[in-house]
Amino acid sequence: MRTNRDPDAVTNILVVGIGGQGVMTAAEMLARAALTQGYDVKKTEVAGMAQRGGIVSSHVRFGPRVYSPQIEPGEADLLIGFEAAEALRWWPHLRPNGVAMVNTLRIAPPIVSAGIYDYPADPLATLVATGLEVHAFDAGALAEALGNPKMVNTIMLGAISDYLPFPAEMLKACIVDGFRVHKPALAEINARAFEAGRAAGHERTHNAD
Amino acid sequence: MPNPAQHAKVENRHLLSGNEAVARAAWEAGARVAAAYPGTPATEILENIARYPDIYSEWSVNEKVAVEVAIGASLAGSRALAAMKHVGMNVASDAFMTQALAGVVGGLVIVVADDVGLSSSQNEQDSRYWGRFGHMPILEPADSQEAYEMVKAAFEISEVHEVPVIVRMTTRVCHVKAMVSFAGERIEHPAPGFQKNPQRWVMTPANAKPRLPLMHQRDQTLRAAAEASDLNRVLTGTDRRLGFITSGAAFMHVRESFPNAPVLKLGFSHPLPLEQVRAFAASVDTLVVVEETEPLIETELRAAGIVTRGKDLLPRFGELAPNVLRPALKPLLGEPVAIPMLAQTGVFPRPPTMCASCPHLGPYFALSHIRNLNIVGDIGCYTLGAGHPWNALDTCTCMGASLSMAHGMDKGRGTSDEKKHLVAVIGDSTFLHMGMQGLLNMIYNRGNVTVLLLDNRSVGMTGGQENPGTGLDLHGVEAPRVDFVKLVEALGVRPERVRTVDPYQLPNVVKLVREEIKMNEPSVIITDRPCSLTDRFERFKPYTVIDEQCTGCGNCIDLGCPAIFVDRRETAPTKSGKTKELTFARIDSSACTGCHMCVETCAPLAIVQLTAPPQPAAQPIQVHRHAH
Ligand SMILES: Cc1ncc(C[n+]2csc(CCOP(=O)(O)OP(=O)(O)O)c2C)c(N)n1
Ligand code: SF4
Ligand code: SF4
Numbered sequence: 001m002r003t004n005r006d007p008d009a010v011t012n013i014l015v016v017g018i019g020g021q022g023v024m025t026a027a028e029m030l031a032r033a034a035l036t037q038g039y040d041v042k043k044t045e046v047a048g049m050a051q052r053g054g055i056v057s058s059h060v061r062f063g064p065r066v067y068s069p070q071i072e073p074g075e076a077d078l079l080i081g082f083e084a085a086e087a088l089r090w091w092p093h094l095r096p097n098g099v100a101m102v103n104t105l106r107i108a109p110p111i112v113s114a115g116i117y118d119y120p121a122d123p124l125a126t127l128v129a130t131g132l133e134v135h136a137f138d139a140g141a142l143a144e145a146l147g148n149p150k151m152v153n154t155i156m157l158g159a160i161s162d163y164l165p166f167p168a169e170m171l172k173a174c175i176v177d178g179f180r181v182h183k184p185a186l187a188e189i190n191a192r193a194f195e196a197g198r199a200a201g202h203e204r205t206h207n208a209d
Numbered sequence: 210m211p212n213p214a215q216h217a218k219v220e221n222r223h224l225l226s227g228n229e230a231v232a233r234a235a236w237e238a239g240a241r242v243a244a245a246y247p248g249t250p251a252t253e254i255l256e257n258i259a260r261y262p263d264i265y266s267e268w269s270v271n272e273k274v275a276v277e278v279a280i281g282a283s284l285a286g287s288r289a290l291a292a293m294k295h296v297g298m299n300v301a302s303d304a305f306m307t308q309a310l311a312g313v314v315g316g317l318v319i320v321v322a323d324d325v326g327l328s329s330s331q332n333e334q335d336s337r338y339w340g341r342f343g344h345m346p347i348l349e350p351a352d353s354q355e356a357y358e359m360v361k362a363a364f365e366i367s368e369v370h371e372v373p374v375i376v377r378m379t380t381r382v383c384h385v386k387a388m389v390s391f392a393g394e395r396i397e398h399p400a401p402g403f404q405k406n407p408q409r410w411v412m413t414p415a416n417a418k419p420r421l422p423l424m425h426q427r428d429q430t431l432r433a434a435a436e437a438s439d440l441n442r443v444l445t446g447t448d449r450r451l452g453f454i455t456s457g458a459a460f461m462h463v464r465e466s467f468p469n470a471p472v473l474k475l476g477f478s479h480p481l482p483l484e485q486v487r488a489f490a491a492s493v494d495t496l497v498v499v500e501e502t503e504p505l506i507e508t509e510l511r512a513a514g515i516v517t518r519g520k521d522l523l524p525r526f527g528e529l530a531p532n533v534l535r536p537a538l539k540p541l542l543g544e545p546v547a548i549p550m551l552a553q554t555g556v557f558p559r560p561p562t563m564c565a566s567c568p569h570l571g572p573y574f575a576l577s578h579i580r581n582l583n584i585v586g587d588i589g590c591y592t593l594g595a596g597h598p599w600n601a602l603d604t605c606t607c608m609g610a611s612l613s614m615a616h617g618m619d620k621g622r623g624t625s626d627e628k629k630h631l632v633a634v635i636g637d638s639t640f641l642h643m644g645m646q647g648l649l650n651m652i653y654n655r656g657n658v659t660v661l662l663l664d665n666r667s668v669g670m671t672g673g674q675e676n677p678g679t680g681l682d683l684h685g686v687e688a689p690r691v692d693f694v695k696l697v698e699a700l701g702v703r704p705e706r707v708r709t710v711d712p713y714q715l716p717n718v719v720k721l722v723r724e725e726i727k728m729n730e731p732s733v734i735i736t737d738r739p740c741s742l743t744d745r746f747e748r749f750k751p752y753t754v755i756d757e758q759c760t761g762c763g764n765c766i767d768l769g770c771p772a773i774f775v776d777r778r779e780t781a782p783t784k785s786g787k788t789k790e791l792t793f794a795r796i797d798s799s800a801c802t803g804c805h806m807c808v809e810t811c812a813p814l815a816i817v818q819l820t821a822p823p824q825p826a827a828q829p830i831q832v833h834r835h836a837h
Contacts, residue, residue, distance in 0.1 A: 018559065031386060035224055042352075043224075043386040046328060053771060054561040068465035069385045072532045073551050089556040109559045111597055113774040114766065117557035 010063035011165050012071040016090045017082030018107055019054050022153040026080065027058035029157055033174040034062035037166045044069040053109060057090065078163055080156055083107050084136075088123040091130055100132055101160045101201055103139040103152065128207045135159065137200040143193065151193035158197025168198060225389045227382040230353040231320055232257030233391055234360035235290050238316070239398035240264050242282035244275035246642065247671040248294030249329045250383035251322035255292055256674075259683050263395060268675060268683045271608075271642040272297030276304045276319065280373075283317040284410065286400035288364050292320040295336045296607065300643070302339060305373055307412050309343040310420045312371035315400060316364030319345075325379040325458070325501045326528045331588065331607065333526055335503040340375045340479045344424050346431050347375045347479040348440060349457040353387040359476060362440060366477075370431055379501060381458040381528060432480035440476030441485055450542055452493025454486060454506060454517070459499045459529045466531040466538070481509050490515050495541060499534065502526050563593050565772040566746075566804035568665050568738035571712035574768050574810075575719040576601035576632065576661075582726070583629045585615035585658075587644065589636035590669040590740075598769050602634060609643025611635045616647065616656040630726035631658045637678040638668040641691065645700065651731055652701035659725045660733045663712070664693055667740035697733045706732040713738060715768075715809040741802060749803030750818045754796050758815035761791025765807040765816065772800040773807060 013030055017023040024045055031043040039062035046057050059071045076094045081087025081102040094100060108119045120126060128134045137159070143151040154175060161168035172194045179187040225233065231254050235243060243266040245255035258266045265282075269275035272293040282289035293301060298321045305319065321339070324330040340347035348363055350356040356378065363374040408416050435441060446452075448469040455463045456475040463472060473489040475482070490496045490510075498507040498519040507519040522537045523529060539546040563569055569591045576584055577599040586592055586602040587610060595602035604614060611633040619631045635644045640662055651658055668674040675681045680690035694707055706728060710721050718736075725732035739745035754765075754776075761781070765773050776795035780788045796807075798819050808816045 019561070028386075031224060035222065035388070040388060041224060041386075044381065045384060046326075053559065055559045066387075067461040068531055069381060069387070069461065070528075070530050072530070085556050089554050091554065092552040108774070109557070110562055110769070110771055110774075111560065112557055114598060115775065115778065116597065120556060123556075 008064055010061050010066055011078075012076045013060040013078045013080065013160075014071050014076040014090060014093050015058040015060065015080045015082070016086045017056055018086065019056050021056070021082045023056045023058050023082055026082075026153050026157055027060050029175055029178075030060045030171070031062070032178075033166070033171040034060070036174060037062075037170060039063055040066045042066045042069040055086065055089070078160055080160055082152070082156065084123040085120055088120060088127050091127055091132060094132055096132075098132060099160075099163050100127060100134045100136075101156065101163070102127065102134060102136040103156060104136050105138070105140055124205065125207050128205055134205045135201050135203060136205045137203070139197065139200075142196050142200060146189060146193055146196060148189055148193075151189065154190045154193040155197030155200070158194035159201030161194070161198050162201065221390045221393075223389045223391065224386050225353045225357075226253065226384055226386045227350065227353045227356040227378055228253035228384070229257050230357040230389050230391075231292070231360050231376070231378070232261070233389070234357045235318075236261040236264060237392055237395050238361045238364045239288050239396050240290050240318075240364070241287035241315070241398070241400060242266075242279060242289040243292070244269045244278040244289075245292040246270065246272045246275055246297060247668050247674045248272075248297050248322075249671055250324060250380045251292050251294045251297075251320065251378070252671050252674070253383070254320060254322075255683065258290070266683055270677060272301040273304050276301040276308075279317055279319075280304060280308050280313070282400075283313040283315040285403045286315045288316040288318075288368075288398050290318045290320060290360075293322070294330065295321060295323040295334050296330065296332065297321070298336045298339050299334075300608075302343075305339075305345070306343050307417075309345050309373055310417060310424055311410060311412055312420075313367060313373055314371070314404075315398070316367035317373040318360060318363045318367060318376060319373055320360070320376045320378060322378040322380065322383050323502070325381065327526075328380055331605065333502060335501075335505065336375070337377055337479065337505050338503070340377075341505065343373075344428055345373050345375050346370070346435070346477065347377050348476055349377050349478050350382055350476065351457055351460040351474070352382060352385065353389045355476065356382055357389050357391055359440065362477075366431075366434065370427055370434070372427060372431070377457065379458050385458075428480055432482065435477045435480055435482040436484050438477040438482070441478075441482050442474055442476075443485075443489060444472045444474060446471035449492065450494045451497055451538065452489060452495070453497050453499055454489065454510075455499040456506065457501060459501050462529050462531050462534055463499050466534045475506065478506060481506060483509075483513055486510060486513075486515060490517070497522070497538060497541070499523065499529055501529055560596055561593060562596075562771045563590060563769060564741045565770050565800050566741045566802040566806065567770075568712045568736055568740065569594065569663055570768055570770055571715055571718045571806055572634070572661050572663060572722075572736060573599040573601050574715055574806075575722045576634075577767065578719060579722060579726070581628050581630060582632050583615070583618055583626065584632045584634060585611045585618060587611035587633070587635040587639050588670070589639050589663075590665075591634055591636055591663055592670075594634065598767055608639050609635070609647055611639075612644055612647030612651055612658065612660060615658040615660075616651045616654070619656055619658060632661060632722075632726065633658050634661045634663065636669070637662070637664040637666065637693070638674075638676040640693075641677055645696070648697060648702070648731070648733070649700045656731060657729060658731055659722070659728070660731065661722070662693060662697070662733055662735045664735055664737055665740040666745055667743050669740045669742070673740060673743050693735050697735075702731055702733050706730060707735070708732065709735045709737055711738060712736040713804055713806045715806060741804075746802070749805070751798040751801035751803050752796050752805070752808065752816050753798050753801075753819050754794050755815050755817055756793070756795075758813050759793050760813050760815070761793045762812065763790075763792030763794070764810040764812070765794050766792055768807050768810055770807060772797050772802075
């Protein structure tokens with residue numbers, strides 16, 4: 001837990017990426033963890049036709065009482081970006097003192113590949129230049145180092161776990177226990193992935209001068 | 210099927226979506242029959258009801274059929290539910306407009322989900338009009354807990370007043386997960402059985418006429434019920450300068466934006482409890498009605514002489530989220546709020562695309578390479594054919610419209626259509642939903658359209674549900690499978706003009722379409738490969754591009770498979786001294802499923818099967834990774 005926040009405040013976490021990346025699963029995990037902490041919780045998606053490579057954004061809000069399920073622009077405490085350009089797209093949703101946790105993966109859609117639009121030259125540098133607190137790392141490489149490329153989701157959750165208003169261990173327990181029940185063989189590696197992400201998430205990203 | 214007990218829960222606090230909450234309530238309320246046709250955002254209602262073996266549940270072939278199934282069950286005395294997206298209500302309307310006159314026996318609940326905000330539909334409509342049109346009460350939940358409570362209440366109201374009840378959901382109720390506490394028990398409502406009573410159930414003019422005054426009387430009784438209902442409640446507030454009347458998800462946004470304002474929250478919103486409204490109006494300085502999307506409550510208030518603000522300040526479309534409400538309404542308090550201007554990030558759009566190896570890619574490759582076509586489309590994944598790189602779909606209106614609209618476009622040809630051939634493109638589920646009638650009509654009226662019936666054995670667009678063409682039912686149990694060839698022949702297409710084709714065999718697809726558009730009679734070309742996202746789909750060894758062999762012709766890119774990328778562009782001199790653009794391709798082998806389609810587009814044989822298996826994909830649609 002890193003900030004002394006107003007106990008009545010609602011925590012707003014925006015998870016963004018592309019259909020098929022596991023954005024909604026990550027948001028679901030966060031919502032469940034918040035539920036175990038006794039909060040009122042709401043989670044909503046704007047996914048449209050997301051399974052076909054479109055943009056996905058998932059809003060998780062929790063606090064003593066949550067009304068609107070949507071996070072308003074400029075109100076997100078945390079932005080979890082599963083892809084670099086998506087993190088850039090959504091940064092205006094962050095509060096001025098919010099934190100962006102970004103996977104440096106770059107996925108160019110067909111219309112970029114076809115030359116109709118450009119992929120931003122350096123989305124992370126642009127993001128850092130906004131003055132926001134950005135933490136960026138290559139979650140895919142970490143996952144591969146762990147021997148399972150599917151660990152990106154857990155790594156990203158580990159990465160933000162020290163920026164939540166409840167202890168990181170609670171989120172970890174939620175994830176790992178879930179695997180223990182449904183896929184016990186994967187519990188151990190998820191625990192390691194969580195810790196790997198947690199360590200990676202501590203380092204703030206700066207631009208070269 | 211997921212396990213009903215699998216959702217997150219802490220001491221009777223369950224994290225449920227609005228759709229899951231509806232299913233739970235139907236089960237607890239003792240519903241015995243539930244029917245639906247898939248449609249976002251309502252699809253998961255039936256998928257969740259299917260988890261309860263106490264309820265007979267089915268995918269019906271369309272929404273009208275679903276409502277009629279529910280009506281039949283109700284007449285037998287069973288509690289019954291039908292669920293659909295907003296446009297499904299239009300399809301079903303013929304059934305409920307008359308049944309509302311005749312009435313019901315077992316509680317009959319119609320759950321309709323309006324896609325407020327238009328995230329995945331062809332229009333945005335306010336289905337509450339149907340309640341007013343058909344003299345049926347409307348309940349409007351604001352979140353999952355209320356969806357649960359109101360569905361239970363709807364069964365009661367339906368039985369007491371012998372009327373179908375509409376539960377009006379919106380995307381922001383269906384797809385929001387929120388806390389729900391529920392009773393946990395099912396209360397059985399055994400069905401007494403159908404009681405014959407022709408005066409009541411045979412709606413001839415003579416029998417229907419006496420029902421009319423009864424229906425109008427019922428409106429009055431329902432209004433009294435709404436006045437007394439605890440689904441309508443006042444939340445007192447300390448700041449009475451503005452008072453809100455609101456319903457559905459808009460309530461949450463009002464509460465978020467104006468936490469201290471008094472609110473009359475209408476859960477039982479039609480017939481409108483006018484007395485409650487009057488009392489509330491008198492208690493606040495300025496009254497504001499906040500409803501998504503059309504001003505239905507507001508118009509009734511105005512007609513009753515109650516002064517209110519509403520759509521003069523608020524948009525008549527889209528969600529009324531706090532960032533819309535505040536700037537529109539705060540000025541009433543003398544507190545101007547700047548309309549939040551989001552910083553422009555300049556990031557490219559990401560329109561949805563078809564999947565790698567989607568069986569629709571072949572037909573669209575063909576259509577995009579044949580000239581002089583008017584391509585009349587329908588609704589499904591193949592609607593994406595209107596986009597890049599195919600640009601090969603010219604219309605999309607409503608389910609099943611492709612065949613009939615193409616027929617009409619043929620009969621109504623104008624000067625620029627002289628040389629045009631008419632093609633209709635439709636999917637298996639859409640054909641069975643409402644497309645068959647268009648084909649029968651075209652045959653009967655001697656029309657001439659070439660129909661592409663893209664049978665991917667799935668309702669792809671809504672997430673891969675089953676239909677009568679797939680061989681499985683809602684529960685994944687084997688079911689009789691319609692034979693499309695026999696079906697279209699039975700509708701009158703000559704057997705010579707019914708052609709089946711493997712959509713992956715590009716040259717065959719192109720050749721067939723070319724042949725059939727020249728015919729002077731209707732043809733139906735049926736494809737036969739399953740949707741790539743279903744279990745029926747078979748993966749093969751992936752392909753790759755041998756860079757040295759790629760000549761940059763760019764043909765494979767035209768296919769639109771999202772596993773194929775432009776690697777680089779170059780310009781090269783041609784023999785005649787001009788320059789030409791070269792587009793070199795690359796295949797992301799971790800996304801490629803080995804369907805072999807693109808191989809057919811590559812003359813220099815640069816696309817070959819990978820010998821070593823590729824590294825498993827970290828992300829299914831990953832392209833390349835840059836460390837920073
Ligand atoms: C009246 C109505 N009901 C439901 C829907 C939602 N919907 C959109 S496309 C579609 C079916 C698509 O299935 P199919 O025609 O087999 O095409 P596929 O997506 O599999 O390519 C459905 C159910 C709708 N748009 N209109
Ligand atoms: S879901 Fe199926 S039908 Fe739809 S684009 Fe993907 S492969 Fe094609
Ligand atoms: S074989 Fe070609 S068309 Fe088929 S999935 Fe692979 S890249 Fe796409």
